[in-house]
Amino acid sequence: MPDFTRSTLAIADDVADRRDASDGRSRFGAYLARNAGLLHDDGDPLSAREFAFSVWQIATSPVMSPGYVRHRPDLHALALVSHGEDMDQVAVRIDVPLRHHHLAARTDHRLADWQRDVWATADGFTALDQPRPTGRPALLATATVLLPVPARVLVAPTATTPGHEMTAQAKNAVAALVIWTNAHAHLVNDLTGAGA
Numbered sequence: 001m002p003d004f005t006r007s008t009l010a011i012a013d014d015v016a017d018r019r020d021a022s023d024g025r026s027r028f029g030a031y032l033a034r035n036a037g038l039l040h041d042d043g044d045p046l047s048a049r050e051f052a053f054s055v056w057q058i059a060t061s062p063v064m065s066p067g068y069v070r071h072r073p074d075l076h077a078l079a080l081v082s083h084g085e086d087m088d089q090v091a092v093r094i095d096v097p098l099r100h101h102h103l104a105a106r107t108d109h110r111l112a113d114w115q116r117d118v119w120a121t122a123d124g125f126t127a128l129d130q131p132r133p134t135g136r137p138a139l140l141a142t143a144t145v146l147l148p149v150p151a152r153v154l155v156a157p158t159a160t161t162p163g164h165e166m167t168a169q170a171k172n173a174v175a176a177l178v179i180w181t182n183a184h185a186h187l188v189n190d191l192t193g194a195g196a
Contacts, residue, residue: 003123004072005123007182009071009072009094010069010071010072010178010182012059012174027064027068028058028167028171029162029163029164029166029170031058032055032058032162032166032170039166039170040161043160045156045157049082049090049151051169052154055173055174056080056174059170060078060079073127074096074128075095075096075188078092078094078181080093090148090149092177092180094144094146095142095144096191096192097114097140097141098143098191099113099114099141102191102193103141111139112134112137113139113140114130114140116128116129145184147184147187153177154173154176157169157170
């Protein structure tokens with residue numbers, strides 16, 4: 001399992017990808033082959049934005065479970081989103097659960113909060129889960145951070161069929177998005193106090 005730090009929100013796990021590969025080369029590559037229909041537009045290469053969406057979808061859970069891309073346990077989701085029908089603006093969406101002590105205004109102490117899942121901890125980051133039903137109301141706050149992805153970060157594919165070249169291009173596209181996301185880890189850490 002790769003190590004998470006305050007500056008790491010996501011990791012592309014190449015070690016596990018090679019180790020767990022059914023084809024002996026890349027587990028992610030095998031998943032790309034299974035989802036080949038998402039990787040071209042009637043035989044033509046996808047745009048860089050379309051390619052980013054397709055390979056990110058394949059690289060993450062639930063398509064790959066565990067995913068080639070893994071996110072820090074204290075985050076609920078890390079996904080790509082867009083605005084408009086033409087996907088002209090791509091952003092990384094990070095859903096960050098916030099416990100009551102992270103909020104500026106104190107909540108009623110009788111409200112249940114996110115519960116720590118001690119079994120889902122990695123490198124000091126612990127997943128937060130819904131509280132067990134106890135008959136009392138709960139306030140579960142989540143912040144969503146949207147990171148616009150500039151076009152220069154996106155990788156335009158040349159391959160249209162799965163294979164070594166497609167896998168390399170997909171890994172490059174995913175790596176660029178992971179690097180971009182991690183460069184903004186401070187925004188998440190500021191919300192949760194993890195940057196202290």
